Amino acid sequence: MPRCTLLAVGLVASAAVAVGAAAATQAPVRPIPPSTTVMTIPEWVGELERPVVEFNHAAHTDALASDGCTTCHAMVEAGLVPGWAPLRDLLDRDAWMDRAHDGCMTCHESRTGPTGKRGPLVCGGCHVRREPGVSQRAEMAWDYSLHARHDQAFPEKCETCHHVFDEETQRLVYRKGAEDSCSACHLDRDEGKNLSLRNASHTACVGCHLRRAEGGETTGPSLCAGCHDAQAQAGHKRLEVVPRLQCGQPDRGWIGAEGTRAGMVAFNHLGHEPKVSFCSDCHHRGLQPCHECHTLAGAAEGDLVTLEESFHRAGSQLACVGCHAAQARAVECQGCHRSIPPAASQRSCVRCHLGPSRAVAAPDTLPSPPATETVLPPLPAASDDFPEEVVISVLAKEYEPAKLPHRKIVARLDAGVRGSPLAAAFHGTVERSCAGCHHRAPEGTVPIPCRSCHGEAAAAVTDQPGLQVAYHRQCIGCHQAMGLPQQGCTDCHAAKEVQS
Amino acid sequence: MYTLFDFLTHTKGMTYIVAGLLLVCFIPFWQFLTEREKHD
């Protein structure tokens, strides 16, 4: 029965192929190295027939090391043009594709790399179907140190980078004293002649680095990984003493835009500077005051974020409250702040809004606000009200009474507060740290015993834990949050000897 | 009745009994229906 045999073989073979194809297992997310560019195809090109090309930039720079970057990139007065120039101005899908394919293929056909290897000449060589990947490219880490090193390399030559666009002459000019951050003008995407931040920085930085390298001068990196690889970033030389970047900013001042009613905020600019890597950590779009974009009612240029929100958004690192809350997530703060959110109470408003309302006084009529560095008094010595050790014996059944090193615990929490000017300023007093455990006691009073609220059994309706549970949650919860190892039963109370 | 389970126990139980009875009833009905066929 040859026909049947053929049929059977065909069926079984197709089943086997299916099994084989199915053997793929779930891989962890595929990392794309920093030196590989996932081609960004302009939106107007539309849906693609083949997978997008992951362009291995490093392989090309290696292969063309002797020919130089200008093999692909145009060098203009402003610097090195990122991307492949011939594709720049095309807006027709077919033409765009043809030129891209011609460009790559012509080069792959005519050139070989140093190892004699050619680039791929078939579709699948570049358009490879892959699992979705995540680029390992790190954002460029520009900071005070790098700025200072550039400043030292080009003393008094700020115009190398800083410029403004003169509307009258339609030219880029340098205005002394009006230096702003790049992102003040260079936005997310190209708009006419104004390049996106990405294109502008690549043009200027890479161009300058290349020119200097050609001239035999010491200079910064010009390949992808030099700036965008986390390891390379860590290897960047860092100044030991970073001079303060002077931009006319005050050391201290009152913040209070016109029209606001809340008390003005006493702001220590000088104190914040060492805590950020660069001005742009807060001044995320130029150095102008916040309220110019973030208006009282919210405006389009401020992404509809109101002035109030711009300072108080809990989730945003750009907002005061968001950044401070993030500081409270540090391990040494979590003992208390795992259960007490920062800025939880009404009282916390006046921690910042110290001054009179703008409606009453203008900022420039007020004296400079007081320094907010708080110097906490030392932790008191052990006493009856502040015992060295507390023994909890009320519930001891299967275990010996628990011995609580009370003063040691407070010292640990207190050390975290003292180590942070932010925490010291916001806590204000040593006693504030007591509230981490004695959470219902008014500050400064001798706390009432836990069992005056926590009964033997839990109260389901009020969700109030029983006494034993309250102890365990408080101690174990804090130990977990602060990463302290003592979390086992016998770390606090020894097991009772079993009486035989 | 508070649960679907109780409801289903009740209804499905009844359904079995009713359907079974109807099945049994079909036999005399069929005989009644076809009784006179033989005389033709």
Added chain:
Amino acid sequence: MTISRRGFIGGVVGGAVAAGTVDAATVEHFDGYPGRYGLLHDTTLCVGCRSCEVACKQVNDLPPYPGQPVGDMSVYESERRTTDTCLTVVNRYREAEGTTPAVYRKLQCMHCNEPCCAAVCPVRAFEKTPEGPVLYHADVCMGCRYCVMACPYYALAYEYDNPITPRVMRCTMCYPRIKEGLQPGCAEACPMGAITFGRRDELIRVARERIRKNPERYVDHVFGEHEFGGTSWLVLAGVEFSELDLHDGVTHESLPAIGTSYLSVVPLVITIYPGLLAGFHAFTKRKEQLAREEERAAVARALEKAGAETQQKLAQATEKAKKDQEKAVKQAVAKALADQAKGGE
């Protein structure tokens, strides 16, 4: 590409319900016994001490663990499930990392609002009590273990080494203790208060309140409120429920509603088939009868034809005979006349 089974359930079950015939169950809604009890397991509080496991064994008179189980963390190296001698077990689903504590979940019978075990039992050995616990009655059980097979939470176990009186073993929510006004053993024993006993609707409120107060701590979902019709055990978590091996994003339709939907076809078969088959039978008989009649007609026709031919032949023969006779007579007469004439000469 690995596909987790959780992903399908929504779609699959949607299809199942759509395919089931219209049942009163699909339009009526049952809220369950009012004021029934439940338990809330807050996995963000659980530290994996296994006090609940020990308490469960004591309360239920089950053989104790060898050695000192509380604090023995080595059991977490492998995934465990409930057995006939351990009615609850705690598993670790994520190990501690730095200050992020490990994630544990306690496994036991979830005491479904609409229990699968009850719906599939052919002898109704399971009962959803008005107090909330699902109870098992060994005195009617025949040991088919359909309940064990059907439970979506792998919570039921069977006494396979008991040859004569094996039972299904599962958490009873400490029904006898609840009747005495006590808490279930595990809830009482938990040193972290990770298990809260109370009225189910109250617990849902408490759970929601905890989420509201600590939005960063919890995933905004109370497992067991609606999943497959809801359970009496509720779970709060700080990680995705799928990571805790709980069904994520599944239908709110109960599994018994889905699993028994087909049974409504059964009475249809019983009631429609007799008529349908009578029709088929009549059709077959009629075909046979038609065939028979046709045969008879054919025979008749053949006979008729044969008869007619015979008649004709007979007639012809008669005529011929007549003619022959006449001819013979004529001849004889002629001959006689001729002879006479000859003789007269």
Added chain:
Amino acid sequence: MSHSTMTADSAAEGRGGLLTPFNLITGVILAGGAAILVLRFVKGLAATTNLTHTNPWGLWIGFDVMSGVALAAGGFVTSSAVYLFGMKEYKPVVRPAILTGFLGYFLVVLGLLADLGRPWRLPYPFIKQAGPTSPLFEVALCVAIYLTVLFIESTPAALEWLGLKWWRKVVGSMTIALTVLGLILSTMHQSTLGAMYMITPTKLHPLWYSAHIPVHFFVSAVAAGLAMVIVEGMISHRAFHHQVQITDEHFQRINIGLAKGAAVALATYFAVKVVGLAMEDEWHLLLTGWGGWYLVEMLGFVLLPCLLFAMAYRERRVLLARLAAVITVIGVMLNRFNVTFVVFNWDGAPGERYVPHWMEVWVTVAFITFAVVAFRVIANRMPIMYEHPDFKGMH
């Protein structure tokens, strides 16, 4: 006792008395099975099976119950064909098919008795407390009634053998009613066996789980029943060749006709399974590992035998039909094994996978052997393979 029965008896048992190789092997298998069953009731299921809390159903359910019921579907399929749909030429295979069906269902009960925790409570759903919400209750009810129906349907052979003419006439007058009842009960419980899995959408792989799974089970059971009639005929016509009255040509015509039926049944089964994929949008799963296994089942054990059956019918090739029948029988068993314990608990189930214990396999083999021996004993004595000369033309 008629002349032909005498010859059959003497032919089967006259040679070499009881100590034939066949008897020896079956004796060992049956004795071993009995010993294991004794162990099961002394030491419990744990001693004789690999069942776990996670996998409470194993080979005894997957083969004896799930496959047994499906493979015994030949009884209702052939009797419906002959008595309800007037396909009289298939009458010679009805009796063996009904006997096979009866023995098959008897095996189901035997398997249940071994597998149930407390088998003496088997009648509890009917006498103690009914659970009408349970698909298993429905199955139990149908199987109990259908077993009775099959018993009555197979009594004519015994009554003819015993020469009880009046009783034989009474049973004969019930044929149509019994056939209708058999068809109703079979439709119900063959499909409800599948419906038993509708409550486990989280546990059964979505390629096998379906809202239509009752229909899948029913249609595949029809195919399995037809295939089993061919397989059973293939064996019994060789073993009882001297009893067979119909001509070889007639028997081949029956086989070819059955092949046509089986081809249509398998094509229908394939179609409803594919519709299931579309309805629940599971195409992408075909490219997973389990999808490969599903394709093996669907292409190798459904589509392949379907096409072989079709070819066998077109080209009138009995051998090919028999090959296809064997593949179909294996395929339906594979499907029931898959659903019961292979792709059940496919993902996220705690504990180890279930693999049958050798004792479970032995007991299953012993049950099959028991059925074969019973068939042999009955067919050697009663008019199963032929028409009793005194009762010719009756039904």
